[in-house]
Amino acid sequence: MEIAKKNDYKSYLVNDKNIKLENAKKDIDFWQKKYDNNSNQYTYLIKLAGLYSQLFEITGNIENLYTAEKLLLECNARVKDKKASIHRAIARNYISQHRFKEALIYLDKALVLGENKLDTQKMLFDVYMELGSFDLAKNQLTIIQDFNDFDYLIRLAKWNDHIGQLDDAIKVMEKAMVLADNSKNQELKEWIYSNLADFYGHADRVEDSYAYYLKTLELDKNNMYALKGIAWIAFSNDRNPEKSLEIIDYIEKKHLTPDLYLFKSDVYDFQNNDLKSKNAIKKYLDLLSKNNYGDMYNKYNVLLYNEFSDKKNQALEIAQIEINNRPTPESYDLLAWSYYNLGDFEKAYEIARDFTINKSHEPSILFHNELILKANNKLTKENSNKEELLESLYELGPNLESQIKNI
Known part of the structure; x- marks a missing residue:
C-alpha cells in the first residue's frame, strides 16, 4: 500500500528561505561583534559555539562542528577546567564527532565538579551506551530515574529498544511526547515527533511513522531528517524510487551529508541502474576526501x-x-x-x-x-x-x- 503521497509533503520541497539558518547566521554576527568588542567575556564564546553547533545541525557542514569545538576548548582554557557546563558542551560536541572515549573524559571531569550533576549523569548514560558499557548505562539509568522527566523517559526508551523491548520503548516515547506537548517547547516537540517516527518505522508501523514525520515538518518545514524519513518510506515501503529520489535531490541542496549518496546508490541499485549507482558512490567518496569527518x-x-x-x-x-x-x-x-x-x-x-x-x-x-x-x-x-x-x-x-x- 502506498503511504507517501506527494500532496502531503510537496509544500516542503519548495526552496524558500530557511528561517532557522538565517537567524543562526544573524546571531553569529551579533555575538562575534560583541566578542570582538570585549574579548574578556568568555560567555560570548559559549554562545558562538552553540550557534555553530546549530549551523552544523541545519546544514551538515562538518566545519561548523569543528569551529564549535575550537571555541569550547578555548573557553575551557580560560576558566582553567573549572566549569562543568563547558565540559558537558565539549562532550556533546565529541559525541557528534563519534569521539566517545574523549567525551567520557570530559563528563568525568564535569561529574567531579558537581555543578548540575543530573545533566552530567544523563549524558553519561548516552556515552556508556555508545561505548558498549551496558552495565554502567543501566546503573546510570537507575540514578537518573524520574518518570516525570522527559530526558529520563527518552533514555529509558533507548534502553528498552536496546534489550529488544520495542513496544515498551514506544510506549515510553509516547509518554515523553505528552510531556513535550504540554511544555509548548517547539524544539522538544520536533525531536520527539521525528524520533517517534523512527521507532514506529522499526516496529513496521509505517503509516504512524509517516504521520509523525509530517507532524515534524508542520513544525519545521526545513527538517531534513523528517524529509529523509519520508524518502525512505517512498523507497522501502512504496517501492517508488522516482518519488524517493525527488526528495533526496531536494535534501542534497539543503543538508548535504555523505550518507545521502549511499541512500541514492541503494535506490539506483533497486532500479538496476549500475552507472548511476557507481556515480553516487563516487560522490560519497569524493565528499569524504574533501572533508575531514574523522571516524563519523x-x-x-x-x-x-x-x-x-x-x-x-x-x-x-x-x-x-x-x-x-x-x-x-x-x-x-x-x-x-x-x-x-x-x-x-x-x-x-x-x-x-x-x-x-x-x-x-x-x-x-x-x-x-x-x-x-x-x-x-x-x-x-x-x-x-x-x-x-x-x-x-x-x-x-x-x-x-x-x-x-x-x-
Whole structure:
C-alpha cells in the first residue's frame, strides 16, 4: 500500500528561505561583534559555539562542528577546567564527532565538579551506551530515574529498544511526547515527533511513522531528517524510487551529508541502474576526501568497502578501529562481517558467537549473523532469525529481500 503521497509533503520541497539558518547566521554576527568588542567575556564564546553547533545541525557542514569545538576548548582554557557546563558542551560536541572515549573524559571531569550533576549523569548514560558499557548505562539509568522527566523517559526508551523491548520503548516515547506537548517547547516537540517516527518505522508501523514525520515538518518545514524519513518510506515501503529520489535531490541542496549518496546508490541499485549507482558512490567518496569527518563514517565505509574486492582489507582495518573506538555489538558485527567477506568464515563465526549473536536486535546484525551461521553450517531452525528478518524488510530495504528469502 502506498503511504507517501506527494500532496502531503510537496509544500516542503519548495526552496524558500530557511528561517532557522538565517537567524543562526544573524546571531553569529551579533555575538562575534560583541566578542570582538570585549574579548574578556568568555560567555560570548559559549554562545558562538552553540550557534555553530546549530549551523552544523541545519546544514551538515562538518566545519561548523569543528569551529564549535575550537571555541569550547578555548573557553575551557580560560576558566582553567573549572566549569562543568563547558565540559558537558565539549562532550556533546565529541559525541557528534563519534569521539566517545574523549567525551567520557570530559563528563568525568564535569561529574567531579558537581555543578548540575543530573545533566552530567544523563549524558553519561548516552556515552556508556555508545561505548558498549551496558552495565554502567543501566546503573546510570537507575540514578537518573524520574518518570516525570522527559530526558529520563527518552533514555529509558533507548534502553528498552536496546534489550529488544520495542513496544515498551514506544510506549515510553509516547509518554515523553505528552510531556513535550504540554511544555509548548517547539524544539522538544520536533525531536520527539521525528524520533517517534523512527521507532514506529522499526516496529513496521509505517503509516504512524509517516504521520509523525509530517507532524515534524508542520513544525519545521526545513527538517531534513523528517524529509529523509519520508524518502525512505517512498523507497522501502512504496517501492517508488522516482518519488524517493525527488526528495533526496531536494535534501542534497539543503543538508548535504555523505550518507545521502549511499541512500541514492541503494535506490539506483533497486532500479538496476549500475552507472548511476557507481556515480553516487563516487560522490560519497569524493565528499569524504574533501572533508575531514574523522571516524563519523567508519560504519558506512566498512559496509561499502566490503562490496569491493580490492577494499576488503581496508574494511577490516576500519572495523578494528571501530572496536577500539566503541566496543559495541554493532562494531563487532562490522569486524565479523569483514572476516566473512574475506572468506574467513571461522573467524567471523567466533566473533559473532562471542559478541553479536543474542547481543543485539538490530536487523542488519541479525542478517549478517544468519549468513555467518550458514557459511559455518551452524544455521538451524532454532537459531535462525529468518522470519524476524522478513518482518524487518521495511527497515532493511527492498534490495535485501531476495537475499533474505534465499537464506
